[in-house]
Amino acid sequence: MLRSLLNRKFLLMPLSARTGVMIFLGLIILIFGCNKKKEAANTVTVYVSEDQVFSEPVLKDFEKETGIDVRAVYDTEEAKSTGAMNRLIAEKNNPQADVYWANEPIRSEVLKQKGIAASYFSPQAKDIPNVFKDPRGYWTGFSARARVLVVNNRVKDTPQSILAYTDPRWKGKAVIANPLFGTTTSEIAALYTIWGDKRAEAFLVAMKKNGVTLSTSNGESADFVAAGEKDFSLVDSDDAVNRMRQGKPVTMIYPDQQENGLGCFIVPNVVVLIKGAPHLTAARRLIDYLLSKETERKLAFADCAQIPLHTAVEIPPELKPLSELKVMQVNYAEVAKKMIEIQPFLKAWVGF
Amino acid sequence: MQKRPFLFFVVLLFFIIGLLPVLSMLLKSIMAEGRFSLEAYEGILTSHRQWTLMGHSMALSFWVMLLTTIVGVPLGVLLGKTNLPLRRFFIFLFVIPLLIPPYITAVSWFDLLGREGLLSRLIGPSFAGMSSRFLFGLPGCVAILFTTFLPIPILLTMVFLRTVNPRLEEAGKLVSGWRGILKGITIPLILPGILLAAMLTFILSFGEFGVSNFLRYGVFPVESFTQFSAFYNFKAATAAAVPLVLVTFVVLLSEAGFLREKTFRLRPSAETEDLPLIALGTSRNGLFVLVTLFGFFLVIVPILVLIVQSANIQAYAEALSRAGDSLLRSLFYAVIGATSLTLFGFFSGYLIQTKTFRYWRAIDFTTIFLFALPGTVIGIGLISLWNTPYTNFIYGTLWIIILGYLAKYTALTSRITVNQLTQISPAMEEAAQVAGAGWFRRLIFIIIPLARRGLLAGWIVGYIFSLRDTAITMLVYPAGHDTLPVRIFTLMANGSAQLIAALCVMLILATLLPAGILWLIANPLLRKAKR
Incomplete structure (x- = not known):
């Protein structure tokens, strides 16, 4: 009964309304038809x-x-x-x-x-x-990945610690990726958890004073070093290995491996x-x-x-296998917390 | 009476698809814990960095606008009004960069001019350092966007030239040569077209994000994208997008104000088939060589670089294995997108052309406004509106991408329809109406057959723009639904240069081949049927 009434009503509609209804129904069928989820x-x-x-x-x-x-x-x-x-x-x-x-x-x-x-x-x-x-x-x-120093092969006495960033010997010769993003942020936050806020901030200030160049990514930092424009940079191990496999004149150094060293950030x-x-x-x-x-x-x-x-x-x-590396001892939960806390300082440091 | 409710339904649908996401995004950005708050906007006005980025965006858009106008208008006159040999070929050639995503052009120039590009290998690292510095920054961005948007002034100049009444120029010939006619009659008459092209180029450059991002030149759209993607600050992302919205709005408003009284000239003159051509005389060959060289360096060199870079069967095999599924998906989505865009564009174009509603101008304005709006803004708006458990059937499927295409590109198919409908005499429809045919019957049996070339052109344009879209798709694609441009974008991170070049060549072929073949097959058939 209902069906025949609907049919009659539908047939009595003007052509435009019938077409509109059909387009609307077609769209619904198409949308839900394509939405059928897989098992x-x-x-x-x-x-x-x-x-x-x-x-x-x-x-x-x-x-x-x-x-x-x-x-x-x-x-x-x-x-x-x-x-x-x-x-x-x-x-x-x-x-x-x-x-x-x-x-x-x-x-x-x-x-x-x-x-x-x-x-x-x-x-x-x-x-x-x-x-x-x-x-x-x-x-x-x-x-x-390990956070490593990628160093150009023409450099004789290679840096062995991230503290090289504040050493006057490397003034204007180092590059680091923007610390607002990625693994560089994580490592800096890790340094905050180990050194405390005061020492970590002093390190960043000294680094800036020493003429460090900021790049947009670790990959770009590695490219700067490979091209000989900078002597070294702190990057991810994959960035360094990648350049070495491409035959670029760079060496990878695991930093701070000395007896009392910080170890490298993993x-x-x-x-x-x-x-x-x-x-x-x-x-x-x-x-x-x-x-x-x-x-x-x-x-x-x-x-x-x-x-x-x-x-x-x-x-x-x-x-190098993990067992042969001196690893920076951090608590990742604390690093995560610290990373959010230091954002305003890092933004100011970068110059946002 | 039949057509008004139906067209109203189309307007309503467009409001939901296009405008509502943007409005929803704006509303959320001014609310904090249920109250009105401008907190998200305070950072924008107070931060020095935001003003710097705005300055970059303005500078980039200004230079692209200026250069494309200076080069594009004379080139449009040359291709549209002179007896230069191979004009049709040149038109096709210069349009190609507009059809491919701008960041692909950036990739090819990077492969040529980058530190380890082809020229570096040929000339040496000192040149590479210089060319790389040129590429990464404002000059590089300007050069690539100039290449991309140059077809806009060329095409609009040609379109507007066809609207100039030849009798005016013939009268001018009695007292002056072509130089005087161009200066005193033709150029002043097509000035609205030139301004329209300049404004379009400005707002499209202003909203462009892929090239600046690739070439590491900080501009406002990148800021909005980063706020969303790197900081998950939805409100800050919206706030960062608002200046883009405002600039687009102001530019469009001034364009509308300036052109309001002059748009009648867009209608083609009765003598369009017999436009008087300027005989170039002795300079014909020289200009031909000049245009050929220009086209070679601007269009052919970047494509050749990609082909050379990817000239390796292994690279194509890897590209197919890594992105074959994305390529097929892209084609499928582009077909659905093009069909939806053709339908939507046809009805919105029809209601604009017939002025069905008093607010037809607002509809026209809205479609262009959304077209000019950066894709990231529309993408964020779509997430803001549709990401709920109740609308999962849209958000979790390909339909969220199709809605993005409809919101962004309806202006194109709508404008093509308007252009096509102006060439159909209203008497045709009126005669059928007098004979008792309803609106739908008139549409199906009279308007659509007469407008079929416009519909075909609209479909092809819709296909191309759906296929090349990156900004919206990248933000909203559901898991496993990525398209080829998005796949290229994500593979760029540590993907080999050969692989990326092969993928770019595949995308260019996927864009140009189907569209070209369809046009070559269907266009003669439609012409034949018309006769």
Whole structure:
């Protein structure tokens, strides 16, 4: 009865209204038709801050080995590797992602503090040193970069410590990436937690006084040194190894390795399970996969040349295993907290 | 009566798709804990850095506007009103940079002039240092945006030249040569077109973000993007976008005020098919060589550099394996985007041309305003409006990208429709109306067949602009839905130069080939049917 009434009403409508209704219905069908979600168990959504060129092959291998479809949002260097995290924050009440693969641990701490991360203790993470894991399982580190000095080969007496930035001998000869972004911010915040505010600020002031040049990224800093425009720079180990593999005239030095030295700052990749993840089982499988020795081996031999956190993982000759390095002893949660606190000082220091 | 409710529905839909995200974004930026607050804006007025960035944006836009006008207008006259050989080819050639994302042009110039570019290998590192310094900064940004936006004054000059009544010029010939006619009659008559081109170039350069970002020249749109992406300060991102909105608004308002009484001249004259051409005489060959060299360096060299850089089968194999899915997705989205844009543009163009509503000018203005607005602003607005659990069927799917295309590019298809409809005699529709045909019947059986060339051109333009979009898509694409331009952008971080060049060549081919083939096949058929 209703159907016949609707039919009659529809037929009695003018052509324009009928067409309008049909276009409207067509749109609805198209929208909801394309919105049909895939089988939940067979999909995982991951937001990635590690460079796509390195992270994508690992995710592809995971797809091949497990048959789980990976849907990824990659960050861009231009967004200073924080775009994905910002989307996670924006989507807090309506999570789209299951897993976050960050290229450093500090912002994962921020996610934990904002209640976006969920706890998960992966069986693959048992051998990873505790300093690289959250004690409550909110994030777990793997495959790390070291913060190193990249030095041009024409420099005879090479700098061995980050304190070289304040040494008059290197006046106007050093470059550092903008400390408002990325791993440079993390390392400076780490120095604050070890030295205290006063000494860290004095170090930054002295560095500026010594004519340090600011670059937009670690990659650009390494390029300045490789081109011979500057003598040295504090960069990530992958930036240095990359230039060495390209045959550029540079050497990589792990800083502050002396007996009473600070040690070099280690920046592991970090994987986080997202609270309310729509595909929980697949998310845990992906986390286990990323934390495996095999993934660490792949990332060590890739151009990003990352240092495995598991022991007994094969590495390329340019890298030193973690066991042979003097590592800066920091608490990443404290570093994360400090990083937010020092923003106003850093902005003023940079000249914002 | 049938058409008004339907067209009102179109206007309403456009309001929701285009204007509401921007309004929602503005509203959220002036609210803090449920109260009115201008806290987010205070930083903008007080920070020295913001004023510096504004100065950079102004300088960049001014230089691009000035140079494109100085070069584009004479080139438009040369290609539109003289007997220069191969004019059609040159028009096609100079339009190419507008069709590809500007940052791809930046990549190719970087491959040529960068520290390790082709010229550095040929000439030496001292030259490389100099050319790199030129590229990274204001001059480099100006040069690349000049290349990108040069087609605007060329095309608008040509379009406006066709609106000049030839009788005026013929009368001028009685007392003067072509130089005097151009100076005294033609150029003054097409001045609104020149100004329109200058203003469009200014606001498009003002909103451009990819090139400045790539070449590390701090401008206002980069600030807005960084505030959102690097600091997650939604309000600061909006506040940083407001000056862009204001500048766009002021420029458009002055353009509307200046051109209001002169737009009638846009209508083509009856004699458009027989425009009097200027015979170049002895300078014809010299000018031909000059234009050829200019086109070679401006358009062909950057594309050649990309081809040389990527001349390696492995690079293309890697590009296909890394971005093959993104390429297919880009094509699919571009087809859906182009179809939606053609439909939307047709109806909004129709209501503007027929002045269905009293506020038709406001609709026209809004579409152009959104086109001129930086993509990042629209992207942020879309997130602000649609990122809720209730609208996940939009936000979590490709439709959020399509909404972005509709918001940003409807102006193009709408303007093309207006241009096409002005060439159809209103008597056709009126005769059908007298015979009792309803509005939809008139549309389907009279207007659409007569406007089919405009619809095809609109579809191709919609396809090209959907395919090249980076700014909106990068901010809103759902997981696993990235497009080729976005993939290129993310792979640039540590991706090899060969791979990036191969991807850029793929994107250029994906843009030009389907659009070109479609035009070559469909255009003669439509012409034949018209006859």
